[in-house]
Amino acid sequence: MAEAYYLHVTDKLRDVLLTDDTAWVNDNGKLPAERELAQRFETTRVTLRQALAQLEGEGRIHRSNRRGWFVSPKRLEYDPTRDAGFNDYVRDQGRLPRTEVLSVSTSSHPPAAKALGLVADQTFYHIRRRRYVDERAVLVESLWVVPERAPGLLDERFDFSLWKLLREKWNLRLSHRSISMVSEALQGADARELGVAAGTAGLNICRTILDGDQRPVEYDEEHWLHDALSIRVELKQHR
Amino acid sequence: MAEAYYLHVTDKLRDVLLTDDTAWVNDNGKLPAERELAQRFETTRVTLRQALAQLEGEGRIHRSNRRGWFVSPKRLEYDPTRDAGFNDYVRDQGRLPRTEVLSVSTSSHPPAAKALGLVADQTFYHIRRRRYVDERAVLVESLWVVPERAPGLLDERFDFSLWKLLREKWNLRLSHRSISMVSEALQGADARELGVAAGTAGLNICRTILDGDQRPVEYDEEHWLHDALSIRVELKQHR
DNA sequence: TAGTGGTCTAGACCACTCT
DNA sequence: GAGTGGTCTAGACCACTAC
Structure with a gap:
């Protein structure tokens, strides 16, 4: 296995989080919906959520109730x-x-x-x-x-x-x-x-x-x- | 939703980890295989792994390479x-x-x-x-x-x-x-x-x-x- | 080589939030 | 009411470990 695809998604998302690209993060720091992200990466929600879980573990994003995923502020x-x-x-x-x-x-x-x-x-x-x-x-x-x-x-x-x-x-x-x-x-x-x-x-x-x-x-x-x-x-x- | 099923599995596993029941933890501190556990709980591996991930987050179990899940020793x-x-x-x-x-x-x-x-x-x-x-x-x-x-x-x-x-x-x-x-x-x-x-x-x-x-x-x-x-x-x- | 965990698909329904 | 994340199913193949 060269590298798991979800790790590629993780890397890509980590990169875009460092920019302020409104295609990926809106003005409230919210990411697009999981289904939307899964489509963009041409994968399923399960795999996409693995990538999100990685970034959550790194402290870069977090979820709030059921409202979605948000960029985490500075510690x-x-x-x-x-x-x-x-x-x-x-x-x-x-x-x-x-x-x-x-x-x-x-x-x-x-x-x-x-x-x-x-x-x-x-x-x-x-x-x-x-x-x-x-x-x-x-x-x-x-x-x-x-x-x-x-x-x-x-x-x-x-x-x-x-x-x-x-x-x-x-x-x-x-x-x-x-x-x-x-x-x-x-x-x-x-x-x-x-x-x-x-x-x-x-x-x-x-x-x-x-x-x-x-x-x-x-x-x-x-x-x-x-x-x-x-x-x-x-x-x-x-x- | 009363409570997610994986949380019930988490609770049950947490309980048996506190005992030394060899039906759940062998002498090396290893848990049964994921497929085996999924069968016992009459659910799928995905759901079962959610429960395992919870216990991993609590620091109660960990995985080593691809060898399986083990009870974590005292901190x-x-x-x-x-x-x-x-x-x-x-x-x-x-x-x-x-x-x-x-x-x-x-x-x-x-x-x-x-x-x-x-x-x-x-x-x-x-x-x-x-x-x-x-x-x-x-x-x-x-x-x-x-x-x-x-x-x-x-x-x-x-x-x-x-x-x-x-x-x-x-x-x-x-x-x-x-x-x-x-x-x-x-x-x-x-x-x-x-x-x-x-x-x-x-x-x-x-x-x-x-x-x-x-x-x-x-x-x-x-x-x-x-x-x-x-x-x-x-x-x-x-x- | 058999069995294991790691990864992935392609759906589904529910509870909740937002508007 | 529409959309979202949360949960779950029932499979599949692969890489690696243990024997």
Whole structure:
């Protein structure tokens, strides 16, 4: 086999995506319909979709609900060790941030308790948010905050920086204990809330946050679209 | 649509993978043939493969060449900010490491030069290696070392820790300047050398290394199988 | 050589979005 | 209501692996 035909289609599409040819990508960044593309390449939808899946894996295109395939915007550069708020670093990169609060409740969450070194049935304030860059939903996150650190927190608004709130209102000095990152396939509520198909590639980032006295404050679980971010950690020189 | 059938197949397979039922997974961790599985689920290979692709995205199974589908082993925990050698941290987790040197040469590499703040046509020692965990190839990497920092480096052996070599023979004190991580689809040589299909999900990790006097030493580009690792960064408390 | 995964065809119906 | 992506069928041939 010289080369699979779908790889040829992939290469051709990758090329045209780098141009702004309106024959291939309209003004909204949308590609032609799958049937249309299949015709142009004189193949079937199955084969054409293999090529699209490749480009999706490369983070070049993505699909939104059943609306079609779109060119993916530039990845957001994200340093999970920095405590700059989402809104700040998105704006710093010339993009438009937005945060939606999906739910607020009180509940236990054993993984959070374990990460923070608390008993498994520890009760947390649970805040769930969806965050957008340029009006594209790029992540959903769940925050579990230890109530003792921020009594009455749930009366606040959460569509801006939680860290700023904790610092200013509860005078907490926050720092990371650990961060873990693992690739995942977005499932269930995570996929639904991001408007993507179950199984879409994602990145799961979990952070454990302590205060200045090393007391547990918060556990944070983020589910990102894999093509929405590029992680970059700048390290201080030690020794 | 209540639920797509392939998602039902996915769920069922996910369940049996958690058991050690030899009706589904043989002693080598291999699943039955696709045609066999399709028959058991009374569906076609296309639909069955959708389910397998889901589980592959979740990092639960993977394919090796054309040999079939295998249960993926536990992810390796990896802290890219630590300077512990690959061999050390793999063994610390009770696994068996192995390193293969694929090529050694002298060449320029503009991305490395840029990251290290050198002129684009800077010449580097280029070392390419493939690394295994329990005899599964999990990453390929390219190292670009600034020759001035380690003259004569290419006469050494590279199947063990490069850092140890640089420390002991050239007396370099090494530290990270930056680390970047981005999801990718493994392509070309990277995919071939890992024995996976083009487009397989991967993780690209790039590191910039300086010496104690902040002089550029090395640029490191790693391509991992996405299901082979879990990144975990433990942070020192600052302030 | 037999069996496997990799690729591909030529259709079909459904659920959802858009207008 | 038209068009789209999502799902599915029932086959086929090829290249490669394992024996």
